[in-house]
Amino acid sequence: MEQLSFFDDNRQSPGIPAGLMDYKPNFFTAEESARLFRELKETIQWKQETILMYGKTLYTPRLTAWYGDNSKTYAFSGKRYDPYLWTPDLLFIKQRVEQAAAVTFNSVLLNNYRNGNDSVAWHADDEPELGVNPIIASVSFGQARRFDVRHKQNHKLKYSVELGNGSLLIMRGDLQHNWQHQVPKSTKAVKERINLTFRMIS
Ligand SMILES: O=C(O)CCC(=O)C(=O)O
Numbered sequence: 343m344e345q346l347s348f349f350d351d352n353r354q355s356p357g358i359p360a361g362l363m364d365y366k367p368n369f370f371t372a373e374e375s376a377r378l379f380r381e382l383k384e385t386i387q388w389k390q391e392t393i394l395m396y397g398k399t400l401y402t403p404r405l406t407a408w409y410g411d412n413s414k415t416y417a418f419s420g421k422r423y424d425p426y427l428w429t430p431d432l433l434f435i436k437q438r439v440e441q442a443a444a445v446t447f448n449s450v451l452l453n454n455y456r457n458g459n460d461s462v463a464w465h466a467d468d469e470p471e472l473g474v475n476p477i478i479a480s481v482s483f484g485q486a487r488r489f490d491v492r493h494k495q496n497h498k499l500k501y502s503v504e505l506g507n508g509s510l511l512i513m514r515g516d517l518q519h520n521w522q523h524q525v526p527k528s529t530k531a532v533k534e535r536i537n538l539t540f541r542m543i544s
């Protein structure tokens with residue numbers, strides 16, 4: 343499968359920079375994943391944000407929420423955020439991913455893709471507050487969805503990976519500087535998915 347060529351352990355694809363993504367399927371057990379999906383769905387303060395696009399206010403096609411070390415308002419990507427304080431579930435997940443990623447995180451962005459119509463458009467998490475070559479740990483629960491990555495300068499250089507229930511994707515290196523990623527809409531009838539991206543914001 344082509345998607346594997348993007349990962350560290352593949353030596354068959356010269357030209358593909360190594361060390362950008364590390365995918366761990368079933369990082370959480372099926373039982374943990376089922377429980378965490380259910381509890382996050384219930385306890386997280388989900389909200390549908392709006393974005394200004396070409397002079398029009400549009401709803402973001404997914405629900406989101408920020409949680410972190412303190413509830414201080416901060417500006418991020420041209421918007422102001424009031425993170426909620428960590429919940430026990432979030433601390434449990436954070437501690438597990440910090441161990442795997444060998445770094446600490448002080449905030450998490452949660453996304454809830456309610457169905458195939460929900461998505462996140464091409465972007466990079468390259469805000470200055472994240473620093474140079476940030477390590478971002480991405481955890482997924484529920485419906486598996488496709489995650490596409492493309493090179494900023496050459497959109498034909500594109501890879502996809504299916505992010506499954508209970509999986510962990512560690513993004514690092516220059517992925518946020520030279521590449522973009524998206525979760526496209528799905529034409530199939532798909533169930534709900536929750537994704538968490540753990541970040542260190544200064
Ligand atoms: O849902 C995902 O897998 C990715 C979410 C994402 O890219 C983001 O929140 O910045």
Ligand SMILES: [Fe+2]
Nearest residue numbers: 465466467523
């Ligand atoms: Fe992202």
